[in-house]
Amino acid sequence: MTQINKRSGADSKPAGRHGARDARHPAGAGRTTKTSRPATPKHAAARRAPIDSLLNPDLFRALCDPTRAALVACIAKCGRGCSVSEVAECCSVDLSVVSRHLGVLARAGVLESRKEGRTVYYAVRYTALVTLLRSLANAFHECCPEGCGQGGGCCGSP
Amino acid sequence: MTQINKRSGADSKPAGRHGARDARHPAGAGRTTKTSRPATPKHAAARRAPIDSLLNPDLFRALCDPTRAALVACIAKCGRGCSVSEVAECCSVDLSVVSRHLGVLARAGVLESRKEGRTVYYAVRYTALVTLLRSLANAFHECCPEGCGQGGGCCGSP
DNA sequence: TGTTTATTTGCGTCATTATGCAAGTATTGA
């Protein structure tokens, strides 16, 4: 189970993107420098970029279930570690199901758990998530061919 | 099928969070002003916050499959609209499967499609994704109880 | 018009997963 990095975090900082040149459809018509655009998706697939590791399906797998997404939102808004039984009061599913969902979210790195006596508190890993989401946004931004890297805000950049 | 907003985008701007106060476990011990922390997850669930709409499972559902994630990364790195058959050369699954995957991604708002003759080009919706991911990061940040909103970078904020 | 190319869709199959119930484990308190 791949999960969100426990330490560091940022894989991709805001930066000027690859080739970008004029971009737009006409594939790789220009010279083939290191930073030029891959001519085809097949070439692109062979290239390594931050987006490859950041677009980790395991994280999305954890968040793709409506019940789990609701649990995350709930715990996030609560702003503190919440016990399984507390959380179970928020939704209509059985407590055992909630327990399983929280386990999935913790293994994916979305939540962290802390046991205190017989109670287990699950809390949102805010920093890890915020860092990851921003890195992912930057990774997409790096790939964007629109003239947004030079400072102009194609992707809503300030 | 809920999908990424076609227009505007940003639902949540960087801002000082809710109550935040001292935070940490001791639930709602203080007065119950509008901006105080919800005492329990159940109370938290009743509150509306940007994270509720931004933590949309449909987007994550689209990205939770390894094949789809790879397709998105591939098209993103390519930086242009790619045809179904082009994209199919990047992965081992049948072309019909690729077509279905691209359809799922487009319906979720991750990709957009453009038909040209008998060819359909799928391209990444960079701006929508970057905006959404940053909004989601901000939405988590808003909920974070650590003393990060005041300018100190708890969540990797500059 | 008939053929080739590009993509989508119907269908059956196999694997995964969400769920509830019941039973099990762990911890606290009487």
Next chain:
DNA sequence: TCAATACTTGCATAATGACGCAAATAAACA
């Protein structure tokens, strides 16, 4: 030690989803 509390895990079921193949649609071309 026994009972209550808090949570996890085993199991069966139903639903969903990914996949390949074949057929259907759509557009260009001879």
